[in-house]
Amino acid sequence: MVFRILRPDSPSVWKIDAIRERFPKYRGIIDGIQPARYLIAKTLECEFNPNNSIEKLEELLKTKSEEFNELIKKDLGEIKYRKFTSNSYIHLAETLAKKYLESCIFCERQCEVNRLDGEKGFCFISKDSYVSSAFLHMGEESVLIPSGTIFFQGCNFGCVFCQNYDISQAWKGKRDIDEIAQKVDSKQLAEIAEKLVDKGAININYVGGDPIPNIHTIVGSLNYQKSNICQLWNSNFYLTEKGLSLIIDFMDFWLPDFKYGNNECAKIYSGVENYFDIISRNHKRVHDEGSGEICIRHLVMPNHIECCSKPILDYVAKELPKAVVNIMSQYHPQWKANKYPEINRRPTSQEMQQVKNYADKLGILYKPVS
Numbered sequence: 001m002v003f004r005i006l007r008p009d010s011p012s013v014w015k016i017d018a019i020r021e022r023f024p025k026y027r028g029i030i031d032g033i034q035p036a037r038y039l040i041a042k043t044l045e046c047e048f049n050p051n052n053s054i055e056k057l058e059e060l061l062k063t064k065s066e067e068f069n070e071l072i073k074k075d076l077g078e079i080k081y082r083k084f085t086s087n088s089y090i091h092l093a094e095t096l097a098k099k100y101l102e103s104c105i106f107c108e109r110q111c112e113v114n115r116l117d118g119e120k121g122f123c124f125i126s127k128d129s130y131v132s133s134a135f136l137h138m139g140e141e142s143v144l145i146p147s148g149t150i151f152f153q154g155c156n157f158g159c160v161f162c163q164n165y166d167i168s169q170a171w172k173g174k175r176d177i178d179e180i181a182q183k184v185d186s187k188q189l190a191e192i193a194e195k196l197v198d199k200g201a202i203n204i205n206y207v208g209g210d211p212i213p214n215i216h217t218i219v220g221s222l223n224y225q226k227s228n229i230c231q232l233w234n235s236n237f238y239l240t241e242k243g244l245s246l247i248i249d250f251m252d253f254w255l256p257d258f259k260y261g262n263n264e265c266a267k268i269y270s271g272v273e274n275y276f277d278i279i280s281r282n283h284k285r286v287h288d289e290g291s292g293e294i295c296i297r298h299l300v301m302p303n304h305i306e307c308c309s310k311p312i313l314d315y316v317a318k319e320l321p322k323a324v325v326n327i328m329s330q331y332h333p334q335w336k337a338n339k340y341p342e343i344n345r346r347p348t349s350q351e352m353q354q355v356k357n358y359a360d361k362l363g364i365l366y367k368p369v370s
Contacts, residue, residue, distance in 0.1 A: 043082035097216035129217035130181035148201025158271035186220030207234035261311030317362040
């Protein structure tokens with residue numbers, strides 16, 4: 001296993017002790033002294049028959065996850081000299097992910113379409129993955145830039161105010177996806193990631209649209225990636241528990257949305273069921289079982305302080321004490337928001353301050369990343 005320093009200089013935010021305390025392993029990867037989790041997973045031998053049933057593969061995945069989490073507790077020096085294996089934990093996760101494509105349950109819509117046969121669910125993505133763009137993003141949170149951001153076409157949400165509606169939903173049923181995005185397999189995705197590393201990225205940032213429909217391609221790409229770089233999941237986080245199990249051990253950093261503080265608002269504006277229950281469950285799981293290094297993005301919406309912003313912050317303070325929160329003022333009405341008068345405006349400065357004051361009251365860390 002080879003480490004290298006990707007970016008020796010540091011943004012000033014790293015001078016804040018609270019940030020260093022929350023994200024020590026991510027900082028270690030940037031400095032070239034901590035191995036990315038996917039590199040460790042590539043050393044974990046995993047013998048299995050790809051023709052085994054889903055149930056058997058799921059059982060083995062759980063076993064290997066337990067072994068992985070014991071392995072990462074070991075001394076760094078011992079981990080550093082482990083060798084990659086040709087049949088690793090990552091190969092197992094990729095195999096299982098591809099089997100799920102036969103009746104897709106990556107996200108909680110659980111469309112159960114056979115994507116291998118070309119069927120399409122809500123996300124409108126078949127077995128193939130499509131990248132709409134990939135570049136060094138300088139508009140992310142200060143601890144993340146320059147971020148090697150890979151935007152995937154398609155999304156499992158239907159947000160009426162979506163700012164990326166051109167790649168998430170506007171094209172569905174209207175334009176051929178091959179005309180507007182680049183089809184990639186796992187090896188090609190890895191090549192995109194490595195080129196971003198060469199350009200100076202300090203993380204590989206999977207976003208969209210949303211990365212969830214592309215779990216199989218993303219996990220598969222880890223077999224080909226080589227750099228010691230943070231793997232970052234930037235998502236609406238509406239995964240099933242099985243979907244999350246495929247990536248939870250391989251991601252170093254989590255950048256999830258937390259849009260709504262209840263199920264009702266999510267149903268109205270994004271067309272999804274049981275939002276708060278599912279999202280809070282997934283946040284809790286990566287906090288407790290995953291890397292635990294999380295920056296939650298909360299987009300403050302007009303007229304949604306009491307019903308959404310405050311309940312979200314209450315949950316974070318109680319259940320996700322290691323997380324930081326980006327309290328975002330970037331909301332502006334786009335796509336179909338003009339059909340909903342209550343959100344057809346920007347949040348006011350008073351609304352933004354009200355949310356920040358509430359975060360301060362709860363002791364939530366947000367200022368360095370907001």
